[in-house]
Amino acid sequence: MHPATPPTAGAPARQAHRTPATRRGFLRRFLATAVTVPLLLGGAVACGSDDEAGSDGKVELSIFWWGGDARAQLTEQALELYTKKNPNVTFKKTWQANQGYFDKLATLTAGGSPPDIFQIDDNFLTEYAARNTTLDLNEYKDNGKLDVSKFPESLWQYGVVDGKLAGLAAGENTQGLVYNKSLLTKNGLPEPTTGQSWEEHIAWAEEVSKKAKVPGTMDASAVDKAFWVWLRQQGKDLYKGNDLGFTVEDVTKWFELWKGARDRGATPTPDVIHEGNATDITKQLVVTGKAATSWVWVNQMPELKKNTNDDLGVVAYPGDPSAQWARAAMYWSVFRGSKHKDVAVDVLNFLVNDQEVVKLLGTDRGLPSNLDLRRVVSDDVTDPAMKLSIEVETKLAETFGPAPQVPIKGHSKVRAELTKAAEEAQYGRLTPAQAAEQFYAACKSAIA
Known part of the structure; x- marks a missing residue:
């Protein structure tokens, strides 16, 4: 598919x-x-x-x-x-x-x-x-x-x-956290579950990194669909009318969440994260063996499976699953x-x-x-x-929340700018707050 x-x-x-x-x-x-x-x-x-x-x-x-x-x-x-x-x-x-x-x-x-x-x-x-x-x-x-x-x-x-x-x-379609089931079983580690908080996910990923010697989770700070779900769980949204639905402070918190994950060794190194930021499904870290999870769409599971001999599983993104929706x-x-x-x-x-x-x-x-x-x-x-x-x-559909508005003009640019700003923070070239300022300003320009 x-x-x-x-x-x-x-x-x-x-x-x-x-x-x-x-x-x-x-x-x-x-x-x-x-x-x-x-x-x-x-x-x-x-x-x-x-x-x-x-x-x-x-x-x-x-x-x-x-x-x-x-x-x-x-x-x-x-x-x-x-x-x-x-x-x-x-x-x-x-x-x-x-x-x-x-x-x-x-x-x-x-x-x-x-x-x-x-x-x-x-x-x-x-x-x-x-x-x-x-x-x-x-x-x-x-x-x-x-x-x-x-x-x-x-x-x-x-x-x-x-x-x-x-x-x-x-x-x-909807968002899906795909994980390497074989890796977890081999190392006696628990599988992630729908409903875990973001902090619980990062703590789980840190444990995977220590025991399996494979980074527990791909850094999702550049993943627009993950940021979008997280915003909805905070009572915000990606867009509101013809404007952005979030603030610089929201972006700063998001980038800080993932800086904390990197500092704890829950994610790969910046160069590997950059690899995972590629949109090619065949290069997702969960199938290249460079992370135990990847942040994708549920319907990409079969394509991922073609690229690995390991068993894969999929759950909702962390946090309240009702923040996800039935996406076209x-x-x-x-x-x-x-x-x-x-x-x-x-x-x-x-x-x-x-x-x-x-x-x-x-x-x-x-x-x-x-x-x-x-x-x-x-x-x-x-x-x-x-x-x-x-x-x-089908199971997630039981908890789907209302659909957000369809993204406004400039959305593809917003997605690209998130990757750019997130990587500045991932490589340590900017603080989370500085990267957030850069992203917010670029978003305002993109939708103007």
């Missing part, structure tokens, strides 16, 4: 083949000028009046996503299933690797030719919604054409920007100016609520958003790491 790491510049786009129309039939009540026939997929959309079919009643939707070959194959198969059930709808499919995806999407948008449907994540959803690029899906949700009734409420709400539903969660691993959004927005929304509804297609897609974009179908998919999973991920996240 692919993590929801924001793409960066680099790889060329790949153009897929078009799926031919194979059967007659079309979307019920789709267009006044088109012949109305029975819809083979339940829940047809008929909210707007902007949809335009060709003279033959056919519609071609453009769709753009990022991911690897496996995701591309699954997505193409899912879209072929839609065409099979709605023969007058075909797709112009474009996908590419993570690198360069948002550069390409920005270019398409600036050129006035965004795809009808596109994949997006929480680093950029607010930015695209603020530009009125994304269609407000609330109307479709309210009239049942886009069914989120089986979603965790906080999951679909995590697509709301300024009161508008800008993106539909393609899957669910990524979203599907519809271009506001699409000539086929009603059909595009129906495709979204199909991708998350049709049992056949949800079973096909599995957990590639996170755990299925539809809880009923998530159970169906879970029953079919054979990969032990994936099974554990589903079990842990």
Whole structure:
């Protein structure tokens, strides 16, 4: 399964083949000028009046996503299933690797030719919604054409920007503390548990360092998702409206917490911490053997397991687990100016609520958003790491708190600045207070 790491510049786009129309039939009540026939997929959309079919009643939707070959194959198969059930709808499919995806999407948008449907994540959803690029899906949700009734409420709400539903969660994810179970068993050490305080976690990590001779925990001071959870446990948040939801003092306390952990030998040395700050999942310290834990997303467990022969476990981040929430691993959004927005929304509804297609897609974009179908998919999973991920996240869902607001414009810069400031403190070039000042000032500039 692919993590929801924001793409960066680099790889060329790949153009897929078009799926031919194979059967007659079309979307019920789709267009006044088109012949109305029975819809083979339940829940047809008929909210707007902007949809335009060709003279033959056919519609071609453009769709753009990022991911690897496996995701591309699954997505193409899912879209072929839609065409099979709605023969007058075909797709112009474009996908590419993570690198360069948002550069390409920005270019398409600036050129006035965004795809009808596109994949997006929480680093950029607010930015695209603020530009009125994304269609407000609330109307479709309210009239049942886009069914989120089986979603965790906080999951679909995590697509709301300024009161508008800008993106539909393609899957669910949450924060996970992954630990090396084999290492702990070998040394007779206890496993971490959900609900331990941050101080208890650091004390546990110090004991692991002493007994196992492997640093007990990756230093999480540069991990934005860990900082975010910690802030929510303090009654704060990463953002509040169009401003930051925390103070310099909050950041100072966070950096001091981890300086204390480093001073106690609970974490690796700065050079190794820097290694762990890399976003590449294959370089996380829990699988390179340089720390007993790593701070990741729960859905990254299977990818981590591919890179180690050791048994791994996963629990919530330290502190009150209700600070975690049902995060959209990524979203599907519809271009506001699409000539086929009603059909595009129906495709979204199909991708998350049709049992056949949800079973096909599995957990590639996170755990299925539809809880009923998530159970169906879970029953079919054979990969032990994936099974554990589903079990842990399903258990954590019982304690999830309300979703925070979707990150504001500049979030990707805020994340980068946290790493920069945290490393200044990790290497001892700045005190926690000085690093906090640097980070706060950089954040203010990033969101201005």
